Amino acid sequence: MSNVSIIGIGQTPVKEHWDKSLRDLAVEALLAALKDAHTEKVDALYVGNALSALLGGQEQLGALIADASGMRGIEAFKIEAANGAGAGALHVAYLAVTSGLYESVAVVGVEKMTEAMNGAVTAAVSLAGDGDYETMLGISPTAVAALLMRRYMYEYDLVAADLAGFSVNAHANAAGNKFAMYPRAISRDAYVNAKMIADPINMLDHAPYADGAAALILSATDRLNGNGARAVRVAASTVATDSVSLAARHEPLWLSAAEASAQKAYAHARIAPNDVDLFETHDAYSILSTLQLEAAGFAERGRGALLSRDGDISLTGKIPITTMGGLKARGHPVGATGVYQVAEVVQQLRGEAGKNQIADARVGMAQSLGGIGATAVTHILVN
Amino acid sequence: MDLARNWRLKNQRYRLEGNACANCAAKYFPPRAICDNCRGADFASFQFSGRGELYSFTTMREAPSGYEGNLPYVVAMVKLDEGPMIEAQMTDVNSDELKIGQRVEMVTRKLREYGENGTIVYGYKFRPAVNGSGK
Numbered sequence: 001m002s003n004v005s006i007i008g009i010g011q012t013p014v015k016e017h018w019d020k021s022l023r024d025l026a027v028e029a030l031l032a033a034l035k036d037a038h039t040e041k042v043d044a045l046y047v048g049n050a051l052s053a054l055l056g057g058q059e060q061l062g063a064l065i066a067d068a069s070g071m072r073g074i075e076a077f078k079i080e081a082a083n084g085a086g087a088g089a090l091h092v093a094y095l096a097v098t099s100g101l102y103e104s105v106a107v108v109g110v111e112k113m114t115e116a117m118n119g120a121v122t123a124a125v126s127l128a129g130d131g132d133y134e135t136m137l138g139i140s141p142t143a144v145a146a147l148l149m150r151r152y153m154y155e156y157d158l159v160a161a162d163l164a165g166f167s168v169n170a171h172a173n174a175a176g177n178k179f180a181m182y183p184r185a186i187s188r189d190a191y192v193n194a195k196m197i198a199d200p201i202n203m204l205d206h207a208p209y210a211d212g213a214a215a216l217i218l219s220a221t222d223r224l225n226g227n228g229a230r231a232v233r234v235a236a237s238t239v240a241t242d243s244v245s246l247a248a249r250h251e252p253l254w255l256s257a258a259e260a261s262a263q264k265a266y267a268h269a270r271i272a273p274n275d276v277d278l279f280e281t282h283d284a285y286s287i288l289s290t291l292q293l294e295a296a297g298f299a300e301r302g303r304g305a306l307l308s309r310d311g312d313i314s315l316t317g318k319i320p321i322t323t324m325g326g327l328k329a330r331g332h333p334v335g336a337t338g339v340y341q342v343a344e345v346v347q348q349l350r351g352e353a354g355k356n357q358i359a360d361a362r363v364g365m366a367q368s369l370g371g372i373g374a375t376a377v378t379h380i381l382v383n
Numbered sequence: 384m385d386l387a388r389n390w391r392l393k394n395q396r397y398r399l400e401g402n403a404c405a406n407c408a409a410k411y412f413p414p415r416a417i418c419d420n421c422r423g424a425d426f427a428s429f430q431f432s433g434r435g436e437l438y439s440f441t442t443m444r445e446a447p448s449g450y451e452g453n454l455p456y457v458v459a460m461v462k463l464d465e466g467p468m469i470e471a472q473m474t475d476v477n478s479d480e481l482k483i484g485q486r487v488e489m490v491t492r493k494l495r496e497y498g499e500n501g502t503i504v505y506g507y508k509f510r511p512a513v514n515g516s517g518k
Binding site: 135138246 | 388392395413419438439440441442443444445446447448449450451453456458459460467468469470471472483494495504506
């Protein structure tokens, strides 16, 4: 068990922020987190972001955001791991505190995507794939997810509607999240009849790209400075990788990086899957939640989708997932997503999740993926 | 744009050239520097036949910029007869007629054009095997 706690969280609404820049969003989330932690400054800042160069014409986000948030001078830089960037930044912050180098560290995940045209956004997110053997052939992450979903349905004799429960659950939960992009329920029929993007993946299976920022303040647990009551301990922070291209994987339908990072996280936290009270999955597509539930030990191989059919993933189910709406309905500002997931776990463990509160939540897990599972970052938090 | 990059990939794009581990004979496309099976580092180049079977497929209806002109296009994962998987676009096909497991074969087609000069990039795509079995 580590000596690191999260003592502050901040989130901006996830939506099309036409009136706010990337810098504005990052500062808004950071200042909210600092206020929540009852502090004004930290020793270092790590920024999770995937696309600022391509879509915003801006790099060197560390120095930029440290200055803009009133912390000019501190150590700061950006972490990139495609849509796993935010969780990757949290992992680096965790290392900085556990190393003893710093007592308090901030993480902000930020992404600004809605200023670009759809084709440019699709091209930008496609850089998460293997440049020579996927991206240059016109193969987007959605296409890769579609290849996985079709094969999964073929091998386990399912139809797309068998996965509808993931999206239905995410949207139902988003209705209780004031930061969510689509806070309203959808029906199974709406999912089944949604416009196709890359069959079998349709509009209601694909998390919407958006603008947003979320921030966390980490502190060495023996230096909580009066923040003890609201502190949530980081019991594990682990990262594993797989091949970037889907074709190079030993078993395409098995997310080995997700399995490895989850297993390491269980070992560090000294818990088992059945100790987990809620699991924030990386539901950029329903097939990813499906495969993560299997890789992290909540379902047998080929049985992950069935958890969505029988209500096991709902707020009162056996393993609640995407409890505040997930990527699908809270919205998916890609490099910020991993930080939103952890902020939502903190809300649950503090008992501040409102009508989405999981009863007696004590252990929460979040797993963020870069690309279609090439990077997997797992965090386990304990109250 | 990307002229050297496209030139560098010519053996993979036009001939499906990968490599084979000198120690354990595992075959790779694209070529690797370290064997994923035995960690050997001694390789000989290996040209794949371009024949295999369809592992999965999808029809894209939204494309990255630069590829919109091809929409809708079919993307597939193919298990090559020599073992490795490969991702590629499909051509000469009606996606309603595709079935997982069917025989497919590699052909050379235009991947895209770009730049003011309309530079054309060629590479591999796959199509249903013309003579049935494709063997």
